[in-house]
Amino acid sequence: MTMDNPIMTRAELEVRRGAKWAYHGADYLPSWVADMDFRAPAAVTEALTRLVAESDFGYAIRGGTLLGPAMGRAFAARMQDRFGWEVDPERVLACTDLVQGVFDTVQAFSAPGDKVVVQGPTYDPFREGIEDSGRVMVVDHMRYDDRTWSIDLDALRAALAESPLLLFCHPHNPTGRAFTRAELEAIGQIAIEQDAVIASDEIWADFMLDAEQHVPFASISPEIAERTVTMYSAGKSFGLAGLRCAVLHFGSAALQERFHATFPPRMLGGANIMGVEATTVAWESGNAWFEQVLDAVRSNRASMEAFLAEHAEQLEAAYPTSTYLYWVDCSRLGLEESPSDFFKREAQVVFTSGAEFGADYAQYVRVNLATSPEIFDQILAQAGKALDNRGAGRG
Amino acid sequence: MTMDNPIMTRAELEVRRGAKWAYHGADYLPSWVADMDFRAPAAVTEALTRLVAESDFGYAIRGGTLLGPAMGRAFAARMQDRFGWEVDPERVLACTDLVQGVFDTVQAFSAPGDKVVVQGPTYDPFREGIEDSGRVMVVDHMRYDDRTWSIDLDALRAALAESPLLLFCHPHNPTGRAFTRAELEAIGQIAIEQDAVIASDEIWADFMLDAEQHVPFASISPEIAERTVTMYSAGKSFGLAGLRCAVLHFGSAALQERFHATFPPRMLGGANIMGVEATTVAWESGNAWFEQVLDAVRSNRASMEAFLAEHAEQLEAAYPTSTYLYWVDCSRLGLEESPSDFFKREAQVVFTSGAEFGADYAQYVRVNLATSPEIFDQILAQAGKALDNRGAGRG
Known part of the structure; x- marks a missing residue:
């Protein structure tokens, strides 16, 4: 097997045709969409290369079954391996992406006109999955204190009293919060009391940056x-x-039966x-590669901490213990535009606009750490210069 | 660009891990699932190889938009190029496969308990899409005469009088019938009179084996x-x-609005x-490759015609003008088992059992021509020997 080196240079990234690098063009450094700038694990590349060579499309x-059951087995092995959580492969349904999962879960576990509860700030496809299906989104805004975001349990209890479904994001995009077992127990208890279904988006579960371990919500009890x-x-x-x-x-x-009463399995697509193939190989043999990715993210987190300390009068952000995201409050900049527009124009850096996570968050940006330390330092250098100019201009 | 050579040897095919070659194992020659034994067009291989090399996952x-709209444009270009049919790219929705399309169309255009009309013999996922959603399948059995299958229009009219939806397969799997403009006009007129939606599965449209051109159902009027x-x-x-x-x-x-009232776009998955990438490249530059495929299919059709003539007392089949399938009536063999089981055991050849297309067709098999002439000749040689032994044993 080839040695892994996830780090890609700017020149290698600029030829990518995917959204992150291509959408805004070569004049801008991308730190927006939650995609990474890393080379796939060699084992993944080799598996896909073999399929292409065999022209086996x-x-x-796989393993004697269609791909759906194969994904069930792969997921069960992954949960056991990574989180010590034992799951039944038969209770797994393959789908294309979590956004589809959100849309389908909303459809299956609520009725038109129902309220569906989310955390705020809110990943925008959650809102779409709720509102595009004629449901009503109720936002339980998280509380910010001492560089940490946490759930407002009283507000959550009140919201779930009138809702059949909690769409939960754990670890949380964009704040970088991984919820503790105690928090999950409290939230789960409220869901039990109010007889609500929990849809737990755990796509960020692998990105635990410190000693704390991810706790799958369903593993609690x-x-x-x-x-x-x-x-x-x-x-x-x-x-x-x-x-x-x-x-x-x-x-x-x-x-599962309730879900399939709305969506027979093949309605979601094959x-x-x-x-x-890529998923299975990554889960089976990608852990060493992923540690290299975590190292890069941690290194960039340290750079970001230094940057925030340097610009403490202008910026404020929680310390993320998970994800590769920073959720940065720029309101002290006193901008009359979105800070995302400001950084794009003044720093040639694209951060995700906080407005995508709710109107209350228009003065936030989401910063993406998943790139090489070299590129991330360049992003911070350009952003810092824009902040310095802004500070000077106002002084 | 590399020269195309679609033909693959048995040794190359036997290492494939896909269903067609792997499921029944190396002791059997596969002529069952509707998959082909051809090497992908070089342009497709190159496009996928580039993506893997760029690690751009x-x-x-593409073309400045997300992939859904890109597929709309690619489909519109394809319809214009191949069938002279002008379509609006905005009226296109990407999905994963036609089975998903069938399930979703049934859900969107009928209600639980409704009757949904299909042709018989019936591609089995049509039945699943109807029955798994709590609808009732009504089969309009096609009529066989002079080596041709055709639609029973009177029965269709009666069936659609009580149904909101016709699930139509054109060209037709498994009979290999491509319906003429006149037939489609008549069927369409009935759908208009009975105010039924038509869901037209045209996945076989490219496989027109003779001078006749495919007529997209929706292009008629x-x-x-x-x-x-x-x-x-x-x-x-x-x-x-x-x-x-x-x-x-x-x-x-x-x-489209009726469909999206049931399924917001992202509910179907990304x-x-x-x-x-493979689809776009194949549609744009795969036509010369596809002509080579058609040549192989035509060659195998000629071999199959000779085989049927040789075994005319035992077998009966329509002459397929489309698809790469033969729908073979084996009832004159007088088997007390499915002919698929007979050929698997006696000839080490796997054909698809007619029972998958309806209980009335248990004495049929579906034969797959999409392989090299060398392999297809071997399939026929093995099947012929089993038929000869059967004939001798009964004589």
């Missing part, structure tokens, strides 16, 4: 599991989002062989 | 188009089924970059 089987749909994918951790391969796990047979 | 864009969903993919023609990339085309904005 027809109806696929059978009572929580039986009302929890877990959504997971290798797309985020291994940079495979475009291959469209994800899973839904149902914490009980009854929950799993594709490139995505399944 | 993140969120994808605006009145037919406005009630027609067309389903299409490069999966069948270019051997890319495992990449899971297909499209639905809605013949009117109103029809298009994957490998599938979109």
Whole structure:
């Protein structure tokens, strides 16, 4: 097997045709969409290269079954291996991506006109999945204190009293919060009391940056599991989002049956062989590669901390213990535009606009750490210069 | 660009891990699932190889848009290029495969308990798409005469009087019938009179084996188009089924809105970059390659005709003008088992059992011509020997 080196140079990245590098063009450094700037694990490249060489693109089987059951087995092995969580492969459904999972879960576990509860700030496809289906989004805004975001449990209890479904993001995009077992127990208890289904988006679960371990929501107790749909994918951790391969796990047979009463399995579409092959190989043999990725993210987090300290009068952000994201409050800049527009124009750096996470967050940007330390330092240098000019201009 | 040579040897095929060659194992020659034994076009291989080399598996864009709209443009160009049919790219929705399209169309254009009309023999996922969603399948059995299958229009009219939806397969799997403009006009007129939606599976449209041209159902008239969903993919023609990339085309904005009232676009899942890239390249530059495939299929059709003439007392089959399939009536063999089981055991050849297309067709097999003439001759030699032994044993 080839040695892994995830780090890619700017020249290598600039020829990529994917959204992150191509959409805004070569004049800008991209730090927006939650995609990484890393070379795929060699094992993944080799698996896909073999498929292409064999010209083996027809109806696929793996391990004697169709790809759906194969994904169930791969997911079960992954949960056991990484989180010590035992799951039944039969309770897994392959789908293309977590956004589809969100849309389908909303459709299956709520009715038109129902309220669906989310955390704020809110990943925008959550809003779309709710509103495009004629449901009403209710935002339980998280509280910010001492560089940490946390759930407002009283507000959550009140919201779930009127809602059949909590769409939960854990670890949380964009704040970088991984919720503790105690927090999850409290939230789960509220869901039990209010008889709400929990749809837990755990696509960021692998990105635990410190000693703390990820706790799958459904692993807490059978009572929580039986009302929890877990959504997971290798797309985020291994940079495979475009291959469209994800899973839904149902914490009980009854929950799975409720889902399939709305969506017979094949209504969601078939799993594709490139995505399944890449996902399976990544989960089986990508852990060493992923440690290199985490090292780069941690290094960039340290750079970002220094940057925030340097610009403490202008910026404020929680310390992310998970994800590769920073959620930066720029309101003290006093801009009359979105800070994303400001940084794009003044620094030639593209951050994701906070407005995508809710109108209350228009003065935030989301920063993406998943690139080489060299490129991230350049991003910070350009952003810092724009901040210095801004400070000087106002002084 | 590398020269194309679609023909693959048995040794090359036996290392494939896909369903067609791997499922029954190396002791059997596969002539069952509707997959081909051809090497992908060099342009497709090169496009996928480039993506793998660039490690460009993140969120994808093409032509400045997300992949869904890119597929709409590619489909519109393909229809214009191949069938002279002008379609609006905005009326196209990407999905993973036609089976998903069938399930979703049934859900969107009928209600639980409704009758949905199909032709008989019936591609089994049509039945699943209807029955798994709690609808009732009504089969309009085709009539066989003079080596040709045709639609029973009176029975169709009666069936559609009680049904909101016709699931149509054109060209028809498994009989190999491509319907003429006159037939489509008559069927379309009935659908108009009975106010039924037409879901037209046209995945076989490229496989026109003689001078006759494929007529897209929705291209006949605006009145037919406005009630027609067309389903299409490069999966069948270019051997890319495992990449899971297909499209639905809605013949009117109103029809599209009705569909999206049930399924907001992202509920069906995102298009994957490998599938979109392979599909786009195949449609743009795969026509010369496809002519080589058609030549192989025609050659195998000629071999099959000679085989049928030789075994005329035992077998009966229509002459397929489209697809790469033969639908062979084996009832004169007088078997007390399925002919598929007979050929598997006695000839080490796997044909698809007719029972998959309806209980009335248990004494049929579906034969797959999409392999090299060398392999197909071997299939016929083994099958012929089994037939000769059977004849001798009974004599």
